[in-house]
Amino acid sequence: MLHRCRALLGEIEPEMPGAELLNHPFERARGALQFGQWLRRNRQPARARDALQPSIPLFDEVGARPWAELARSELRACGGSAAGNTAEALTAQEREVAVLAARGLTNREIATRLFISHRTVGHHLQKVFRKLGIPSRAGLRDIDLVRLDP
Structure with a gap:
């Protein structure tokens, strides 16, 4: 989990362990979802919307429908429109x-x-x-x- 977070934040070099996650849409989407959830729970809805929005098409791209629905509900909870690819x-x-x-x-x-x-x-x-x-x-x-x- 630490490697995924560091890779998503760009804190590690491409050859370091965990960097390969940057090439996996599902992992990028999971990171964006988790960050968006954290922002929403810490009363930063505008930043949460910005973080959550890109996760929806990534989840849709890999066919992770339950995850996409979770991201859409989080987006709606912070005042965003989840119209995306539905x-x-x-x-x-x-x-x-x-x-x-x-x-x-x-x-x-x-x-x-x-x-x-x-x-x-x-x-x-x-x-x-x-x-x-x-x-x-x-x-x-x-x-x-x-x-x-x-």
Whole structure:
């Protein structure tokens, strides 16, 4: 653990024990997560957000879904947006609803286009907000909709 921390801090030379961890995304992500957790618990939420943000795509890259979810929850706990790479978790219908809502259509307009009820649109939007870690439609503007556009 000491070698990992020293490697992540850049305090050791590339040939020293522990330096090889710098080439492993999972270990880099774990270090960022641990540091972010420590910062959040020591009442430094802005620095914690900066530390936690890069860990999410690293965990996603290696398929460490539980670790990515932990990092997302830590990020939300310190006031950050965990929208990151979770767009692929949306169903096709949720994606369509999200894209149309981001374009400014009302629930009734979306319902008319997709041949579903406006209440179903609202249900899908609530699921989209939860999956993307955003509180409302306004947060959809910050999501990379190119990735979402069906």
